[in-house]
Amino acid sequence: MINFEEELKKFRPSLEVEDAESIITGQDLDDMSDVLVDLIKETREIQDKRPSDHEGR
């Protein structure tokens, strides 16, 4: 038996034209490449920090 209240929660309001600009500008467009780039950057930063730590010892 379907629970009406629960089913109703699955329906979200439609996007209206007035909201289009904010939706476009606020949309997260990052894809897997961006994630990988960020990941590589973080990895390199970590690698860059490690020799300085070693030199300090």
Place this chain on the structure above:
Amino acid sequence: MQCYRCGAELTASDYCPSCGTNVRIQKRLQSLSARCYNEGLEKARVRNMTGAVESLRQSLKLDKNNIDARNLLGLVYYETGEVVAALTEWVISKNLQPEDNDADRYVEQVRSDVARFETENQTLKKFNVALRYCRQNALDLAVIQLKKVLQMNPGYVRAHLLLSLLYLNDKKPVKARTEANRALALDTGSILGARYLKEAEELLMPGEAEASESKRKEAIRYQSGNEDIIQPTIPMGLRRGGVFAGLLAGALLGIAIALYLILPARIQSMNTTNQQEIAAISEENDAKNARLLESEQREATLALEIDDLKAEIDELIQAGNRSTTADLLMSAVTAYLNVPEEDTAETQAQRMDQVEAIMNTYDPAATEETPSPQEQSLYNAFIAVVGEELTKRSYDAGYAAYRRKDYETAIPALARAFRYDGERDDALFCLGSAYYESGDTDAAKDTYNRVIQLFPNTKSAESAEAKLAEINNAS
């Protein structure tokens, strides 16, 4: 394909020809994105819009620069009624690839038809209002609002789904099923649509939903206007082997229907018609008979009225006659009593002349009616006074006429003389002779017989007997 680091165009090599970056993973991601796009395209072709959106979104997560995937995602959104979502994807697509982009065309087409774009925007607003009504538990208003939405944009899948859910909640499985079917027709991959359809069918036939599902799959289903047509399929064996048997059975069934259903009904119908006609004729005949009887009765009544009127007329005539004889008598009496101041012999003679003239016309016997007692009394009294003079005058006039053989004058004058004075046997005998001489022997014989009976042993009687013998001998 471009290097994610420097933007240089990549080659078949796994390294960027410009900056030397290893692009193997980037190429791998773009390949996976393309695969997801292909899946999305396949799903969109069979109107599995939900599946298509899922695949295309996955494709864009792998490669945001996959313009075809983004444009197709916009088209899928637009087809399901999500116009703003579609425009959003196309605008992003244009920003990512300003040149040589189909999104330009899509956006331009949407913008060029301002009226339609405004209608679609209103549709979205109304859907949001309906959704708000649902959350405020104003479900009737929500249904009305959703019907308006679907009237404006019948391709809005989410509106069909929400309406189906509302019908399910309102225990209207038939309507819920219809809306779910419409949603599934627009989006064959809609999980919500499939769930609502199953729920509606369970409400319609509890416990038989699965069986009906299998039957539904065996049947041919198509939509004609707003109606869902379900045509059950026939097993091939029955279709081939039973063709002739079916035709034969059909023919026999037709004959049986004609004999046992149509023919008796037809006969019954004809009988009913004939009976109605007979009844109508009978009624008409009865009406005519009634009119004839009425005419006869009226005729009889009129005949009676005529008889009554005739009798009345006769009475009136007789009354008129009586009044005439009475008037004559009164006139005679008046003339006799109208004595002048100087009453001489001459005036007396003149008055008697008037009385005689009037009395000559007075003959109650001619009316065949008995005079009233008053009239008779007056007559007797008047005759007692003037009878002698009138008798004399009448007899003299009658006898003189008889002598000169004027029997037409003699007969009434002599009859009056005998009426005035019943003792005058000579007047009666002379009357008989006048009849005899005039040729009326029957009247003469009667008169002579009266003389013999009334005045026996008189000279007149002897003469009368002689005349009778003469008449008898002559005949």
